[in-house]
Amino acid sequence: MAEYLLYAVLNIGFITAISPLLLGAIKKVKALSQGRVGPPLLQGYYNLAKLLKKEIIYSQNTSFIMRLAPYLNIGFLLAAAAMVPVVFLPSAEGAPGNVILFLYLLVSAKFFMALAGLDAGSTFGGMGSSREMSLSAIIEPVTITSAAALAFVLKTTDIPEMFAAVLGASLAQYPTLILIGMSLFIVLIVETARIPVDNPETHLELTMIHEAMLLEQTGPKLALMELSYGVKQTVLMAILINIIFPWGLAAEATLPAIAVSMLSFGLKALALAAVIGVFESLMAKIRLFRLPSFFMLALFFSFVTIVFELLA
């Protein structure tokens, strides 16, 4: 229990702390690849600090949904963050880590964010909610199938146990993980509202999904929403990283091991952020109704994995 508490506090704290850095890193890589200087690497932290000092403005049409949604969002996402070990692997006893529960915590956060988008009665918010829930509906089978493929290959439905399984083995032992990695990468792109699905940079009504839902959020509430978004991205990146490149993740809770864990995760996450930045720069946004075929690609990789494993 004490060990779990230590783990939860460290893990949640570390993920919260590193999230704005990763957001900044992706922005920086994108700017550099487009020949711009871009914002400073730490811009994410400056933004949060600035928003925390601003006043909160609510539309007079809104209800308690608008007021509660940011708290619920950060609550659900950090509870999900507690299930994805990055500081050290907690002992299996009592640590909740079921992959389905994890995915549904993300859905819960999305549910309340979409409701908040509708609350003010703005067309933009409604549009964002509608698109978000539609895309979320068609990506869900892909996400779950990837989770099923992971559970199939690693013979467990528990995220920390999955990490433990790959940590003790080489990639050659689980060749199909590369296929799952591709699915997970697509899921990461979709869930974090990046190009080619959504464009996090613009507030142009034709392209925006995620941003549209947040238009009515202000001040510290907006800071919470931005932070939730960052946490979600870090957590999804952490799953991809710890499945494909698990090196450095501490198996026990000693101080040096935890430090190595944090440092190595930070470096790997920055590298992945660079990959995402380059990927975003190379891609063009896909038309909304063409997206299902992009998702099908991810579904295909997961299904191929399952079929491979069945035949093996």
Added chain:
Amino acid sequence: MIQALFLGGAGLMLLAAAAGVIGGGDSGAGRRKAALALVIAGTVAWMAASAGVLADGAAVDFTLYRLAPDLAFAFHLDRLSAFFCLIIAAVALCTAVYSLKYIEHGAGGRQRDFLTAAMAVFILSMGLVAASANFFALIFFWEMMSLSSLLLVLYERDRAETAKAGVYYLVMTQFSTLFLLLGALLLHRYTGTFNIGAADLSPAAAGLIFGAFFIGFGTKAGVMPFHKWLPFAHAAAPSNISALMSGVMIKVAVYGLVRILLDVLSPELWWGTVLLVFGIVSAVLGVIYALKEHDLKKLLAYHSIENIGIIVIGLGLYVIFSHYSLAALADLSLFGALFHTLNHAVFKSLLFMTAGSVVAATHSRNIEEMGGLVKRMPATAVIFLIGAAAISALPPLNGFASEVMLFQAYLGAFQVPSPLTAVLLFTALAAFALMSALAAACFVKAFGAVFLALPRSKEAEQAVEAPRAMLIGPGILAAACVVLGIFSAQIFRAAGFDLPLIDLLPVTAVTGAIFGLAVFLVRRSGSRVRLSETWGCGIHRQNSKMEYTASGFSEPIVTIFSPIFRTRKSLRREYADRDKSIVTGGSGEIHTLQFFEERIYLPAARLVQRLSGFVSRLHNVDLDAFVLYAFVVIVILLLAVGRWL
């Protein structure tokens, strides 16, 4: 003791039914309240009886009346029956509390008496079905249940829509009884008894009997393609009755199916596949049709089809895993299905009751004419939101607690030795995930359109909060949604079932702690709070016409799934010039094909009509022809008898 409690409860409900119909004229609100109080007392007695059986585990048998050696009104209360009796009684209790006020909304005095009485009979008959010890009693009470609910559906009989619902319901409910009768008679032919108990049959006979019972119970449960009556009947019935029908009546059909699979027949692999496929089709199509629906009660009804699909999927998984002797996974699926039955009863009756309050307040079932009700009916909104979150399977509520059991069972599919079955299971898993996410989208739409933003009609603007009784009834169920979810693992452990469940308590604690911390930090930051207008891109005054509508909300999904909706968009343009560059006018329309209605139900109805037309033409002849018929029949009989001898 348990017998006395059960019969006492039944007696109280009979008394309630009698109180409603005896005596002429309007019996007054006071007597209706007394009748409902009797129903409440009866349900409490039933809950006590069921709790007794569930705690004790020993079955209670008793016979009320024996017509013939083989035909008796005999009852058998074991844990399965008691579990369903408990669901029926608990939901009926909350519905009766809700009805105390709701009934006074409906048409005229005498009709309200009748509604109370028929409701009591309806609840009584459902409980008796679940407790029946033989098929004779079961089908008898089943018919009682069907007919009392038919009368309730026809409550507002002056409306054309109600008449259509009544016809669909009557036909389909008799169709269901017919197949149950067929199943029971076939079983009697092979085993020589109507008693519900293990039957030793050849695979072919067992398959036949399973088919009959599956169609019979499946029709009542609303499994596709036998579902068409469900949205009509649920929408036409008064909301307290919709809550009972959707919350409990379709669960009685689930009870029948579970009983057949567990105690009567020994299932084979292909039954599991049949259950799984029908379940998946019901679940996915149910939610897809719900997304397109803007009649609040029909929307909820389609979600009932979806959830029945989930339950049937659970039963299918149980059969498949049992076949491969994977006992742990089979148990998980079966308990998942049963737990979801309870959970759906809880949140769906809650949703129908709050929907009833909303409809009573706005005088419309069309969600496009609502909006902004969260300000006018805050308590109703919160209760509905809990139900919506539960049905969308959001952790830590009860809908998630049962769906995740099925997910876990699915993820165990890699232990199945047959690759073909495993692929089927993984495909079904993808469809299951799709269904679950679409349900969340649909309830964002429903809650958003009904409760959020600005009111889109005069009625919605003038709506007022429902009276207290109409909040207490669903309010109890909302509390149950929370408790059954957060403490699901603890409840199963206390009941003595050792299943590999996910404990939702720690996650709830972490979420709650972070929530509290975030509230504290934001409060501490000392930000000023100001009210202002919604940002509208420079628009001066925002109005409800600028909001996203429910149709707008579901449009992307409708477009993505257009092959399933079979929508036909047709555009006609008139041009002023030959080069077709100047448009002078035109029209466009979107038409949804009612696949099941237009391709299955109506052709079947036309076939039956043609056959009955043929028969009636045979009747409509003069004496000579009748003599000819008699002659032909006698010749056939003689030939048949001669051959037999």
